[in-house]
Structures are given as structure tokens and as C-alpha cells.
Amino acid sequence: MPDLNGMMLFAAVVRAKGFSQAARETGLPKSTISRKVAQLEERLGVRLLQRDTRNLSLTQVGALFFQHCDAISLEVEAAKATIEYTHNDVSGSLRIAIPVSFSQELIANLCSGFMRLYPNVELDVQFTDNDIGLVGEGYDIAIKYGPLQSSDLVAKLLFERQPILVASPGYLKARGTPATPGELAEHSGILLGTSRSAPIWPLGKGTRKTMVSFQRKVRVNSAIMVKQLALDDFGIAMLSNSACKNELASGNLVPILQEWPIEAFKVYGVYSSRRQLATNISVFLDFFTKRFASQESLLSLMG
Numbered sequence: 001m002p003d004l005n006g007m008m009l010f011a012a013v014v015r016a017k018g019f020s021q022a023a024r025e026t027g028l029p030k031s032t033i034s035r036k037v038a039q040l041e042e043r044l045g046v047r048l049l050q051r052d053t054r055n056l057s058l059t060q061v062g063a064l065f066f067q068h069c070d071a072i073s074l075e076v077e078a079a080k081a082t083i084e085y086t087h088n089d090v091s092g093s094l095r096i097a098i099p100v101s102f103s104q105e106l107i108a109n110l111c112s113g114f115m116r117l118y119p120n121v122e123l124d125v126q127f128t129d130n131d132i133g134l135v136g137e138g139y140d141i142a143i144k145y146g147p148l149q150s151s152d153l154v155a156k157l158l159f160e161r162q163p164i165l166v167a168s169p170g171y172l173k174a175r176g177t178p179a180t181p182g183e184l185a186e187h188s189g190i191l192l193g194t195s196r197s198a199p200i201w202p203l204g205k206g207t208r209k210t211m212v213s214f215q216r217k218v219r220v221n222s223a224i225m226v227k228q229l230a231l232d233d234f235g236i237a238m239l240s241n242s243a244c245k246n247e248l249a250s251g252n253l254v255p256i257l258q259e260w261p262i263e264a265f266k267v268y269g270v271y272s273s274r275r276q277l278a279t280n281i282s283v284f285l286d287f288f289t290k291r292f293a294s295q296e297s298l299l300s301l302m303g
Contacts (some may be wrong), residue, residue, distance in 0.1 A: 009033050057249075090247075091118075094124065095124040100222065118283060126139075153272060158269050164240075164242075187237065188216075192221070
């Protein structure tokens with residue numbers, strides 16, 4: 001029978017995308033976690049993780065096994081939630097607006113897990129990039145990029161992502177590699193945004209921050225499509241490092257202008273300050289923060 005502690009530590013490594021970060025999050029020595037995962041693999045007789053000095057990825061059987069370990073974590077959370085909310089059952093409906101650029105597969109997995117954990121909550125999830133009015137349009141929560149704009153809204157920081165500029169080797173061979181931000185004006189860019197988004201990227205940080213323009217080749221509101229078009233040699237793209245981790249590791253995408261690091265973009269869960277923070281809103285935002293990283297890890301480490 002597999003060791004339960006080993007299974008939980010294996011899941012922690014996958015969620016953290018590495019042994020070092022898992023050690024920081026669990027408070028256990030990295031060597032202990034590595035040994036426990038190795039013992040788990042030996043007991044199961046399979047390889048769960050592919051390791052080298054720079055990268056970590058799930059094997060096919062490891063990805064399947066992680067889903068079961070992840071389910072165990074949900075059951076543990078459900079057991080704790082049963083105690084926590086014995087006198088305050090989580091129920092009601094939640095209408096949630098989520099940007100179109102989010103992975104719909106990832107959000108579907110997340111919502112499935114939430115509904116298993118809180119079966120008395122009814123979800124209404126809408127993918128939209130419209131500037132919605134929470135109260136007027138009946139939304140309880142909006143997932144938004146960037147800083148809070150309106151004083152009558154409350155924003156909870158959910159997570160941050162580090163964006164980078166990437167291009168395919170084929171594109172760079174044909175068009176050359178830009179050496180300075182100004183040279184981007186001579187290059188084709190694949191813009192992730194709405195119909196109102198200008199072909200401008202913010203490069204650098206602090207006093208070294210600059211806004212650069214590029215020749216927009218195509219504009220789409222899907223990060224998956226942006227990545228695919230970049231892989232197909234159509235131009236330079238700005239993506240989060242987690243969204244293209246595997247492509248960078250394989251060399252199918254190449255980072256450019258790394259000496260101009262871009263400020264991390266922040267994702268918030270926004271709700272109206274006109275109502276008290278309802279329990280169902282609170283538990284959804286907490287769940288989203290914890291489980292989004294877990295589901296993203298599974299998708300990005302498979303391969």
C-alpha cells in the first residue's frame with residue numbers, strides 16, 4: 001500500500017513545481033521530500049517524475065497518480081471544512097466573471113473540485129472580457145487583472161504571474177533577434193487582448209520601465225492561441241513563464257530581452273463592498289487561490 005505521507009508530499013512537489021519550493025511551503029527539508037518521493041516511486045514500481053538539473057516534469061502515469069493524490073487533498077480539506085462550517089453551512093449561488101484568456105480546461109477542473117467540496121453552492125460561471133458592473137449585472141465575483149480601479153469594490157490578491165517575451169527559433173532566424181526594446185518596432189507581435197488593446201508592451205521595472213510598440217500581426221483573447229501562433233513562427237508574444245514552461249524547456253520557444261525583466265502581473269478576485277463578505281464568496285476565493293496553482297501545475301508539468 002502506498003505511503004499516504006509520501007503521496008501528499010508528491011502532490012506538494014507537483015503543486016509547487018519543484019522540490020525546493022515544496023520544502024519552503026511544507027517546512028520540511030528538501031532531502032526529506034526527495035527521499036519520500038523516491039521511496040514512493042520504489043514502492044509503486046514506477047517513475048512519477050522526470051528530473052534533471054534544471055527541469056521537473058510529470059510522467060504520464062505520474063499525472064494520473066497526481067489526480068488521485070489531489071483528490072485526497074480535497075477530501076482532507078472537505079473534512080476540515082465540515083468542522084469549520086458545521087454551524088454555517090456554505091450554500092447559495094455564485095455568479096462569477098472570468099477573463100476569456102484563462103484556460104477553460106483549468107477553470108473547469110477547478111469548479112468541479114469546488115462543487116465536490118461545497119455541493120450546496122450553485123455556480124454560474126461566465127467567461128468575458130467586458131468591463132462588467134458587479135452589482136448592476138448580478139455578479140458576485142469578478143476575476144480581474146491589474147490594480148483595483150473603483151473604490152466601491154474590494155480586491156483580494158489571488159496570485160501573481162511573471163510575463164516574458166518569447167519567440168520561436170524559426171521566427172528569430174527569419175527576422176533576427178531584437179537586442180533592445182526599441183527594435184521591437186520592427187518586429188511582428190502577437191497581442192493577447194481585446195479589440196481595444198493597443199500594440200504596446202511594458203518592459204523593465206521601476207525607473208527603468210518603458211512602453212514599447214510593435215507591429216501587431218494578430219490580436220486574440222486566448223493565451224493558448226497566442227502561444228500556438230508564436231510556435232508557428234508568426235511573431236513575438238508576451239506570455240507568463242508558467243504558460244510556456246514546457247516550450248522553453250524544449251527550445252521550441254526562446255526568451256528574448258531577458259535583461260529587461262517585466263513586472264509581474266497580478267490577478268485579483270473582486271467583489272462589491274456594498275455587501276458583507278458572504279461565506280460562499282470567501283470560500284470560493286480561498287479555494288481559487290489554493291487550487292488554481294495545483295491545477296496549473298498539473299497541466300504545465302504533463303509531458
